[in-house]
Amino acid sequence: MKGFHLAACLLALSAPIPAMGADTDWGLPSLMASLSQVKSASARFVEHKSVQMLTRPLEATGTLTYVAPRTMEKKTLSPAPESIELRGDMLSGLRSNGDRYSVDLNEHPEVAALVEGIRSTLAGDLPTLERYYIVRLLGTRGAWQLLLTPRDESVRDKVDVIRIVGAGTALAEVDIHEIDGDHSEMIVTPDAS
Amino acid sequence: MTKRRLAVMLWLLALALSVGIILRTPFTTDMSAFLPSAPEPAQQILVDQLKDGVASRLLLVGIEGGTQTARAGISRAVAGALRGNADFALIDNGDGGIGKEDQRFVWRNRYLLSPAVTPERFSAAGLRQALQQDVELLSSGLEPLVKGSIGADPTGETLSLARSLAGETSRTIRDGVWAAPGGDRALILAQTRAPGIDIDAQERAITAIRQAFAEAREKIADGAGAKLLITGPGLFGVETRAQMKHDVSLYSAIATLAIVGLLLGLYRSPVALGLTLVPVVTGALAGIAAVSLWFGFVHGITIGFGVTLIGEAVDYAIYLLAQTSAQSGPEATMARIWPTLRLGVLVSISGFAAMLFSSFTGFAQLGIFTIVGLATALCVTRFVLPSLLPVGFAGTRAARFAPGLLRLVHRAGRLRPALYLLTAAALVLVVIRSDSLWEDDLSSMSPIPASAQQLDRELRHDIGAPDVRYLAIASAPTTEAALRASEQAGVLLDGLIPSGALKSYDAPGRYLPSVATQRRRQEALPDPDLLAQNLRSSLDGLPFWQESFAPFLADIAAAKAAMPLTRRSLDDTALSLKLDSLLIEQPGRTVAILPLHDVADAQRIADALAGAQGIQLLDLKAQSDRLLHRYRQEALLLSALGSAAIALLLLAHFRSVAQTATVLAPLAVAVVMTLALLTLHGQKLSIFNLFGLLLVIAVGSNYCLFFQRRALAGPAGERTVTSLLLANLCTVIGFGALSLSGIPVLFGIGSTVAVGTAISLVAAAIMTRELDRPACAK
Numbered sequence: 026m027k028g029f030h031l032a033a034c035l036l037a038l039s040a041p042i043p044a045m046g047a048d049t050d051w052g053l054p055s056l057m058a059s060l061s062q063v064k065s066a067s068a069r070f071v072e073h074k075s076v077q078m079l080t081r082p083l084e085a086t087g088t089l090t091y092v093a094p095r096t097m098e099k100k101t102l103s104p105a106p107e108s109i110e111l112r113g114d115m116l117s118g119l120r121s122n123g124d125r126y127s128v129d130l131n132e133h134p135e136v137a138a139l140v141e142g143i144r145s146t147l148a149g150d151l152p153t154l155e156r157y158y159i160v161r162l163l164g165t166r167g168a169w170q171l172l173l174t175p176r177d178e179s180v181r182d183k184v185d186v187i188r189i190v191g192a193g194t195a196l197a198e199v200d201i202h203e204i205d206g207d208h209s210e211m212i213v214t215p216d217a218s
Numbered sequence: 219m220t221k222r223r224l225a226v227m228l229w230l231l232a233l234a235l236s237v238g239i240i241l242r243t244p245f246t247t248d249m250s251a252f253l254p255s256a257p258e259p260a261q262q263i264l265v266d267q268l269k270d271g272v273a274s275r276l277l278l279v280g281i282e283g284g285t286q287t288a289r290a291g292i293s294r295a296v297a298g299a300l301r302g303n304a305d306f307a308l309i310d311n312g313d314g315g316i317g318k319e320d321q322r323f324v325w326r327n328r329y330l331l332s333p334a335v336t337p338e339r340f341s342a343a344g345l346r347q348a349l350q351q352d353v354e355l356l357s358s359g360l361e362p363l364v365k366g367s368i369g370a371d372p373t374g375e376t377l378s379l380a381r382s383l384a385g386e387t388s389r390t391i392r393d394g395v396w397a398a399p400g401g402d403r404a405l406i407l408a409q410t411r412a413p414g415i416d417i418d419a420q421e422r423a424i425t426a427i428r429q430a431f432a433e434a435r436e437k438i439a440d441g442a443g444a445k446l447l448i449t450g451p452g453l454f455g456v457e458t459r460a461q462m463k464h465d466v467s468l469y470s471a472i473a474t475l476a477i478v479g480l481l482l483g484l485y486r487s488p489v490a491l492g493l494t495l496v497p498v499v500t501g502a503l504a505g506i507a508a509v510s511l512w513f514g515f516v517h518g519i520t521i522g523f524g525v526t527l528i529g530e531a532v533d534y535a536i537y538l539l540a541q542t543s544a545q546s547g548p549e550a551t552m553a554r555i556w557p558t559l560r561l562g563v564l565v566s567i568s569g570f571a572a573m574l575f576s577s578f579t580g581f582a583q584l585g586i587f588t589i590v591g592l593a594t595a596l597c598v599t600r601f602v603l604p605s606l607l608p609v610g611f612a613g614t615r616a617a618r619f620a621p622g623l624l625r626l627v628h629r630a631g632r633l634r635p636a637l638y639l640l641t642a643a644a645l646v647l648v649v650i651r652s653d654s655l656w657e658d659d660l661s662s663m664s665p666i667p668a669s670a671q672q673l674d675r676e677l678r679h680d681i682g683a684p685d686v687r688y689l690a691i692a693s694a695p696t697t698e699a700a701l702r703a704s705e706q707a708g709v710l711l712d713g714l715i716p717s718g719a720l721k722s723y724d725a726p727g728r729y730l731p732s733v734a735t736q737r738r739r740q741e742a743l744p745d746p747d748l749l750a751q752n753l754r755s756s757l758d759g760l761p762f763w764q765e766s767f768a769p770f771l772a773d774i775a776a777a778k779a780a781m782p783l784t785r786r787s788l789d790d791t792a793l794s795l796k797l798d799s800l801l802i803e804q805p806g807r808t809v810a811i812l813p814l815h816d817v818a819d820a821q822r823i824a825d826a827l828a829g830a831q832g833i834q835l836l837d838l839k840a841q842s843d844r845l846l847h848r849y850r851q852e853a854l855l856l857s858a859l860g861s862a863a864i865a866l867l868l869l870a871h872f873r874s875v876a877q878t879a880t881v882l883a884p885l886a887v888a889v890v891m892t893l894a895l896l897t898l899h900g901q902k903l904s905i906f907n908l909f910g911l912l913l914v915i916a917v918g919s920n921y922c923l924f925f926q927r928r929a930l931a932g933p934a935g936e937r938t939v940t941s942l943l944l945a946n947l948c949t950v951i952g953f954g955a956l957s958l959s960g961i962p963v964l965f966g967i968g969s970t971v972a973v974g975t976a977i978s979l980v981a982a983a984i985m986t987r988e989l990d991r992p993a994c995a996k
């Protein structure tokens with residue numbers, strides 16, 4: 026009951042996007058505007074997770090889907106099949122042993138922060154993103170990264186920084202660094218659509 | 219003259235004495251006086267729950283309208299204000315304080331609370347299975363939720379406990395406070411310290427909620443659009459009482475005005491009007507004093523209904539005043555009507571005396587009140603009233619219609635065949651409908667409007683406090699024994715869930731297991747050395763650092779040595795509220811209650827539980843129906859006893875079956891026709907109608923007796939029929955006004971008495987054979 030934060034691992038990606046304006050105009054607003062054009066996307070992922078209490082990192086693989094603006098699903102295929110889905114404010118999952126669970130984001134502000142970090146990025150929803158995080162953008166249109174630092178104290182106690190790496194409107198990697206040293210890196214490969 | 223003065227002195231003395239007693243009398247509005255005093259044990263549980271159960275103390279509050287943020291702000295402000303109010307035991311608006319207390323309690327006591335604690339679970343094999351699951355959890359999407367607790371709780375007791383408790387209290391949270399599943403209503407659950415039956419305390423609590431809401435709405439931005447909803451047994455009690463007060467005062471005011479107008483029009487003398495009220499007021503005061511002396515307290519409802527019941531004492535004065543002419547004087551009138559009046563009052567008293575035998579304190583009080591009240595009113599009419607009349611008083615000076623009325627009465631006999639035919643038709647109707655004559659649905663007798671019942675259902679659904687119909691009850695002399703029995707019942711119920719006989723149940727043992735069960739769980743936990751050894755061998759080949767589980771070893775050692783949990787351990791948690799509703803301690807007895815959900819096969823559950831000692835299945839609907847049935851059976855029996863007493867009295871007086879029958883026949887006609895009319899009107903009968911009928915017999919018998927007197931001719935006869943019509947008009951107006959009320963009890967008694975007495979007057983006029991004589995002689 027202690028580590029009541031959730032689901033950093035929800036994630037997604039996107040497809041290539043039509044040409045943009047000149048690079049001099051490029052910045053957070055235009056990145057977000059272009060991301061908001063993406064209506065749906067799917068990808069495969071490979072995730073490496075380092076947890077303090079474990080002697081070695083865990084690896085998981087599976088698929089991710091995103092449907093604008095508020096639905097995401099993460100399906101794990103290995104090491105054990107499971108799925109977790111976000112619809113609106115409800116996070117619901119099916120475990121490999123058949124157990125179902127659901128979490129209301131309104132009840133868990135820390136979980137909501139983690140989830141919105143990724144969902145608002147995918148949706149290109151800058152106001153929501155900035156409500157939860159101090160947002161910094163590095164790089165260029167062709168290779169950028171967003172650094173998200175939590176604003177809320179209770180989230181800052183758990184999460185150090187979230188790094189989202191992308192190219193154009195496609196996500197390539199989502200890293201989460203936690204205060205206790207645990208971290209996960211998820212490499213995302215968009216499906217050709 | 220001295221005798222008269224003595225009577226007046228005695229009367230004044232009695233008045234003073236009564237008032238003196240009344241001033242010292244404690245009055246109560248505690249409705250339990252109208253719940254049976256010695257029902258069956260199963261019904262006792264129901265009655266106790268109604269009176270004092272936690273459910274009766276709950277007020278469900280909703281905040282609607284405005285923005286979500288405004289609703290949440292108001293919810294927090296209201297909860298904050300109410301938490302500082304000593305009338306409330308608990309305020310739960312989901313804003314965290316209490317939820318965290320509960321989480322801490324479950325986390326700290328997980329090894330005593332979890333049913334999964336067995337020796338196998340902490341063996342090397344059991345731990346290995348749990349740890350393999352943990353690896354899977356850490357690689358899954360649940361990792362952030364579980365990684366903080368795996369080191370202390372690798373077997374996941376907290377997670378499974380939280381899930382099983384959440385099943386009972388799954389909540390939606392919006393802006394940090396509890397909200398309805400749709401999110402458009404903020405919810406607060408308030409538990410009062412006083413029982414739901416204490417209407418004054420409930421009214422105080424509700425006023426405090428309304429006030430806190432009004433203040434919060436002023437303070438919170440955008441709060442103006444918010445609306446407050448309250449429901450719960452306490453609110454129903456308060457609103458019913460307020461409605462009752464409103465209806466009774468409104469309709470009695472209407473009736474009083476109408477009656478005063480009528481009497482003034484006839485007497486043309488305010489003095490006479492005042493005198494008419496002297497016997498009934500004296501009777502009421504004496505009645506209250508008598509109840510106070512006998513019971514030590516008086517119920518508010520006793521006075522309310524009692525005054526209605528002795529309302530016929532107004533008739534006594536009317537008979538005397540309306541039949542007195544300037545020539546003969548009141549003494550002569552009294553001498554003439556005294557035998558009939560005395561018999562009439564005795565008849566009424568024998569009818570009401572049946573209530574003395576009721577097992578409901580409230581009805582027994584009504585019995586004493588009416589008997590003393592009527593007897594006093596009679597004595598005052600006989601011995602005091604004539605002295606108070608001004609010299610030369612004539613009751614109805616200008617009753618120009620009186621001769622015509624008497625002629626009408628004399629010709630009424632012609633209608634006899636028609637009346638018999640109608641009565642026969644009414645009887646057939648009543649017999650045909652006899653199966654569906656009675657109201658069996660308690661809720662349709664409820665004074666609560668349908669819209670309030672709908673709101674109650676909605677808020678209950680939102681808050682997750684549905685009305686439960688089936689309970690398994692485990693009763694034992696001690697709390698520990700009751701908890702053990704409830705755990706035994708739980709085992710039996712678990713066996714029935716797979717078959718679908720029920721879906722789930724709640725039990726006190728989930729929040730407070732019996733000491734025996736806690737000890738068994740403690741014994742199931744291995745010693746520190748053995749546990750460390752088991753853990754070491756179970757970790758072989760798994761990717762965990764063994765050091766990560768140091769908190770686990772420490773917590774198990776602590777749990778093994780812990781003192782067993784008691785009720786006090788749950789203080790400050792919302793779970794204690796739950797436990798209080800499921801574990802009821804009484805002197806010498808504790809009752810554990812297991813509410814059953816989605817029961818499909820009650821018979822199978824009853825059969826399964828029948829094998830266990832001290833455990834039974836309770837069907838609340840069946841029990842409340844039986845309670846209702848009991849009320850009705852008792853009312854029927856008492857009515858029958860009352861009627862029999864009246865018949866015997868008349869028989870003793872007349873020493874003639876024929877003459878007794880002459881008096882009773884119009885009453886029987888009135889009862890049958892009233893029943894038929896009520897049925898035709900679509901009304902189902904309740905005990906309220908039954909008491910109404912008893913009143914019809916008590917009042918109507920007076921009409922029959924007066925009609926039976928032979929000298930119903932000339933000016934005296936004219937005055938008699940005028941006084942009867944007047945008395946009946948007053949009764950019809952008084953009770954007819956009550957029947958305008960939407961409250962079932964007032965409507966039931968009001969309509970029955972108004973219709974019934976009118977019919978008995980007409981029937982008495984038509985059927986009394988003695989009336990033929992003067993008409994024939996003419």
